[in-house]
Amino acid sequence: MPSPELAPPAAWWARAARPARPPWPVALMVRAAVGMAVPLAAGLLTHRLDLGTFAGLGAMHATMNDRVEPARLRAARIGTAAFASAVGMLVGTGLQHAHAGVLALGTALTVTAFVSGALSATGPRGSAAGMLLLVSAALGSGMPLPRPWWAAAPLLLAGAVFVTLLGLPGRARHRPAADPRNRALAAAYEALGRTLADLGTPRGVASRRVLTARLNQVQDLLPGSGGPRAARPHRMYEAALAATEAATGLLWARRPVPPEVAEVPARLAAAVRRGGGEVAVPHWRPDTPARRALDAALRAAADTVAGREPRLGTAPAPPPDPWRLRARPLSRASVRYGLRVALCIAAGAAVTAGYPLSKSYWVPMTIAFVLKPDLGSVFLRAVSRSVGTVLGVALTAALLPLTTNEWALTAIAALCVALLPYATAAHYGLNTVAMTPMALVLLQLGGQSGAAEFWPRVLDTALASAVVLLFGYLLWPERPRHRIEPRLVTAASALRAYLDATAREGEAARAGATAREGETAHEAATAHPGGARPQAQVWLRRTAYRSLADARQEVQHGLAEPPPTGRLAERWLPATAALERLGGAVAAYSAQVRYGGRVPDPAETDRVRRALDELTAAAREHRPPTTAAARPTAPHDPALSALGRAADELELLLKPS
Incomplete structure (x- = not known):
């Protein structure tokens, strides 16, 4: 029987609606509130709220990419996203200033969407930059232009710089x-x-x-x-x-x-x-x-x-780059995602051209947010965006009759932005609930709409979500296996590399013990600093467990979707757990090698390799396991082979039903 920890919830929607409970990021929330409040207040005091609104947007875009990290990494993260946002705003405001027609505007936004999608597929930094490129282009094409029109992009950058400066370390x-x-x-x-x-x-x-x-x-x-x-x-x-x-x-x-x-x-x-x-x-x-x-x-x-330098037994760390590219800008993967976003934007433009929407930019902006590639399930984001918008509009409609004072609205906008760091980590729907009132309040401050126009934003969001679900999810030639199974292949390959390095250490330990009669296996394995752990096992294990975490996250996202996606994720969940347990078995094997335990026979290592290869082949061929390996309930006997028991579990998992 599978362990209780593997049992999926009774209904996919229960998992989809359940928010996380992250800690409250107080520092980020304070920076977000100040970053929004100061530009808006400056605009009110100088009677140039049009300029303050764009600076506030820049502050919000910086807040969306703000993290607690060293100043250099933080500046690079925010700077990349803010630059892309400014470029998008320049494109959008330029189109509006040139009075671009419906066809020209739709074509320009579609081209921008392709660039945005291709950039988004390259990695975490590209994902943030690509989304904001399209979001700002959409906003710039529809929001009232400031005076002069070209000031919108520089003010966006100014707001982002202000938030960046707020986070610089003080005394x-x-x-x-x-x-x-x-x-x-x-x-x-x-x-x-x-x-x-x-x-x-x-x-x-x-x-x-x-x-x-x-x-x-x-x-x-x-x-x-x-x-x-x-x-x-x-x-x-x-x-x-x-x-x-x-x-x-x-x-x-x-x-x-x-x-x-x-x-x-x-x-x-x-x-x-x-x-x-x-x-x-x-x-x-x-x-x-x-x-x-x-x-x-x-x-x-x-x-x-304590400041001493002990011998850790590890090779120098490789440079683990969080900005590493998942795909090259013009690779097949990035072009494919660019086409996906462009198709949705083109479809959205075609739909909005036939209907009199008062804020047509709301549709492409929503599409850009929903299709951001590293935020989980597209299906879940589309549904959450619609539900969150309804709740956000209802909240705004309840608040605005109480006051239309510009200073009060500024405080509401600052409060909404302050909630974004927590809401984003908790649930995508909560993020939308916080972001929608902020956007509507900014529209109100700019005199761009009244309360009567808030509910049409629900229609816009529902329309955009429907476009994404139809063209970017249901009709797009990509199925859940294209998300889940490649991650499992990567995790299994990383585990195999970790196993191979540990097996080489085991062979060296066995050979050293034979050559040095009377030494322990640990002494033999560590006798030569240059050969003790030549493949830096600890870093291979780190890579393997990071890959496993990515695979499990993708499976968890799949479990939050209705069948057939949820059913496929449920079938791969036992394999993910088995790979995690295999990582523990290899870690136990490594300890056995270095600290005097039983060194497995090469035949046992080969059994695990064969099982990993079979699991990898099954993932590539879209054949999820039909059985689940039972999680052992008794402590492992260190006199027995760690890999032998791991091989038993994997072989049971892969056994045909």
């Missing part, structure tokens, strides 16, 4: 706790402590997934950082990865650790926030290879946090 920038890298590292160590505390309990798997997400966040903050100040966070991160590898092996083996050991990562986190200090690791008697691996990793982490 406290030299405090360790103010460094975003230290804060992320501390959060990762805390997540490690929760994982250790949950070993052997049903909560262990969920805790490990949170730990993976925290390590992903740290990884995204470290690239491009140089100098002595960056070397120490890198070492602390590597120590956390080594401890995570050991904890993953213990989680797979269902072996808890003493409470005083599980408390060490929390003390490490506190020391990281202080900027360093001694952290005592209790003296205990680790009696399995995985426990010995954890003990060694925690002591190495304590040395690193």
